[in-house]
Amino acid sequence: MSAQEQTATDGWRVFHATGRAPDAPPPLPEAPPWRRFSGGPAQPAPPDDPAAALRRLGPGDIAPQLGADDIDTVNAALLLRRPLLITGAPGVGKSTLAYVIARELGLGRVLEWNIVSRTSLRDGLYVHDAMGRAQAIAAWQAGLRNGAVTDPDPEGAEADVNPTSSLSERQLPPVLGDFITLGPLGTALLPYDRPRVLLVDELDKSDIDLPNDLLHVLENGSYEIPELVRDAADAARVHTSDPGGRAELRNGRVECREFPVVVITSNGEREFPAAFRRRCLPLEMRTPGREQLLAMVEGHLGVLPRGAENLVDLFVQRVQAGGTHSLDQLLNAVQLTTAGGFQGDGDGRKLVEMLLRDLAKGR
Structure with a gap:
């Protein structure tokens, strides 16, 4: 295949799951006409958060185990400006994918919205103190x-x-x-010239109404803050979810310029309404294989410690036997048995067994 043919075939893809930061942020494909927005005034580029990326991705380059079809799904979501709905077992790297996308496309700090049973739409948009x-x-x-x-100065000061x-x-x-602070979703919808990355983590833990409440915001890329709409001032500077961040809003309305890269994760604890699923592109992440696990361990720890392969093999055997296990368990076991002189055999075997226990058994 010629270089020209390769460009024509692969040119629409901007994400390749390499996990590597670019020398310069790559240009993103133009949004379809029905997903273009015109919010303003434009916000400055968001800050980066290397400490959070280091915690999530480790010091090396970590790419999730994505097949060609999965990579195409991510690129389709980027091109169509639609949220990704990622499902899979706990600990397979669903939320990590948001950080990989942010790093590879140079999109700055990831905004995290962690969902619990009491979370409401307003929690994600803004808080009024x-x-x-x-x-x-x-x-x-x-x-x-x-x-x-x-009162005049009683001491006669100047x-x-x-x-x-x-x-x-x-x-x-x-x-x-x-006294108004925008939440992660509200901050992601500010008018940035390049999209923000928003991680909506474990949406299946939410109240049953939250997915339906999100429909309007995900479709229109905008929302209003009633307190500011009623205020006499035409403009207001509010706090954002970025540390020390401020943004100017006009007439109490927020509308994006580029729809954010929304990564929604679910552990499959319940189904979502059809209207919500229609607005998302589904992606199911599978449990990493042996070679991928070895690469992840090396990426997180900087090196592949001696004895790590045996723990990876034990981890893979337990996953293949039908157990529920998380990558965090493997990293904890490798770190413990390769640092500080701890011995994983003999009496130490019991502690390793506890770290690699089947999470589906409740203990």
């Missing part, structure tokens, strides 16, 4: 009543160059935007 704002307003009003900002301006600034009431 109404109590904190009420307290700040009460303190501001008390200051005005006490004349704290208008006066301000512009006392009228200083007084005006000190008398301003608390700003509403200071």
Whole structure:
């Protein structure tokens, strides 16, 4: 096949599951007309979070065990601007895939939305600290009543160059935007020039209504904050889910420019409504094989320790026997038996057995 033919055949793929950071972020395919958005004002590029990537991916290059069809599914989700719904047993690397995509495409810090049974849509969009704002307003009003900002300096200290301006600034009431923080989903939908990566982890643990509540936001790429819509100010600066992050919102509305890369994971504890599944591309991740597990151990620990192969073989045997096991168990066992002089044979065998126990048995 000629180079021109290869480009024509493979040119639509931007993700190859290599797990390697690019020298320069690759351009993404243009969104289809029905998935284009025009939010503003444009936000600066998001920060990176190498510490979180190191915890998830280790110091080496780790690529999940994806076949050609799986890689095509990820690329289709990127091109169509649709969420990925990833299923599979616990510990097979479902959430890790979000970090691999972010690293390989140079998309910055991954936004994590960890789902529990009490999680609501609003938790993911924004939080309004109404109590904190009420307290700040009460303190501001008390200051005005006490004349704290208008009393002259009793010691005769040097006066301000512009006392009228200083007084005006000190008398301003608390700003509403200071008490609103966008959640992971709300931050991901800010108008960035390149998409953010949003990990919605273990959606199957949510209340039964949450998947349906997500439909409008996932379809329209926008939402409103009623408190800001009702506010007299046309614009507000709010906090985001990024450390120290702030964003300017106009008229209380948020709309993306590029739909985020949404990675939704599920352990298969329940089915999702058809309307929700229609908006997602499904991807089932399988348990890694022996060679992939060895590569993962080496990637996380930096080297392949002596004796690691025997533990990997034991791990694979237990998985093939029908047990429920997580990659974390294997990494813990390898770390324990190859560091600090711990011996995994003899009396230490019992501790290794505990680390590699079948999670389906409840103990």
